[in-house]
Amino acid sequence: MARSARRTTPMPIPQLPNSDGGAPERRRLVQPAKIKALAALSLGVLILLLAGCASEHPLDSLTADAGPSSERITNLFWPILIVAIIILILVEGAIIYMIRRFKAQRRAEDSGTAMAGDPYDPDNPTELLVGEPLPPQTHGNLRLEIAWTIIPTIILAVIAGFTLVAIFDLEEVTASEDSLRVTVVGQQWWWEFQYHTDGNTDSPPDFVTAGELVIPVGQQVPLEITSRDVIHSYWIPQLIGKKDGVPGRYHDWLIEASRPGRYLGACTEFCGLAHGYMRMYTIALPATDWNDWAANQRQPVTPLNPGEVGYEGQELFLANCARCHSISGLTDTNGDDQTDDPSIYSGGDPVHDQLVAGAAPDLTHMMSRATFAGATYNLYEDRGEDVDYQDLAQLGEFNAAELENWISNAPGNKPGDWEAGRGMPPFPNLTNADVDALVEYLRTLT
Ligand code: HEC
Ligand SMILES: [Cu+2]
Structure with a gap:
């Protein structure tokens, strides 16, 4: 056969004789691949379904109901999901039916050159239709087109109506003007909470925490x-x-829990290197417990004197850490207050300029939290969710190893860009004894 002719005329595909004289052998070879694909697909679906059985799923929003807002969202989401699933089944079902019912069959017997399952040959387009009559061709059907425009419009309008009502409900303020209000500040890569117990966000906060909103x-x-x-x-x-959380703007939002608990969250707007380590808890305490907790948070620390447990660590803290971290009530050896130095928050001081955002977590009552560094590490050995949040320091075993690692080499634990002022720098100059002394000091901050 000449080379030029070969390009236009498809090579006849050799047909292997088959024992039962039916479909040629080649056809059979297609089946195992199909079975494999089907098996892989079923396995994938099965794994997805099994994932639904997980008992620990703190970030699952499908069953969220611990507060009035999440309950409202869940109650809106499910009916919409069900409507969407019904539409999916109807549309996909119709598509699959039509594909199967009206697909052009290749007739190997008729064409003599190609067989079912062969790839489409653009050089021989009519081959596809060999032995198949062309179905009647329809161009435009006004009634159908009006129907499939109006029905979805009505469905979407109804969904939009319910959604709008829910959005307004979620923003309905029932709290009084002078009750607790919290300014939530996001920063690469942790959250700060400034508590205004009198509701006045124009005055300085009563106290500040990091990572955990109580x-x-x-x-x-x-x-x-x-x-x-x-x-x-x-x-x-x-x-x-x-x-x-957008720089330069304050977005109002309302949080409420219907039952006590520790509720996990995660930053959900990609914010750079350690975005995946920017998590946070909201802890809901019964009102009287919350009052006790807040009374403790308000207390400034009493600076330690020489000879007291943690004194060496306090000195190391003043020398190495106080330029970024504030501890309310801590004074240096001259008796100068370390906290109310506005440069810590303004970033106007060149020392603090190395921090892009101008602040590091407030450590005044660090030991009253369960986690640190964007809720990445546990401060206490995990004793389950049922442990009394307020008694963590008494009940849970202190998890010294991760805190020591953190102090000596924070960027080696949680990715950061400390040279550009994001995250905590490493402290290679600190000896093991220094780090132990620092941890001993931090443990006094209950
Ligand atoms: C240059 C500023 C800077 C200095 C100096 C600094 N830190 Fe930090 N520190 C940070 C930042 C920023 C974070 C938050 C990092 C994160 O969560 O990604 C942090 C986090 C922490 C945390 C976790 C707090 C929490 O609740 O999440 C501890 C504990 C801590 N630092 C201790 C220290 C100690 C001890 C020193 C002194 C040896 C020190 N830091 C020095 C900036 C600093
Ligand atoms: Cu973030």
């Missing part, structure tokens, strides 16, 4: 969400939906 059960707490650097997003699936 609220009283059954009380709506208005939040003002913002950021010091890039856009972050605050989300506690069990309690509330997402709200972005």
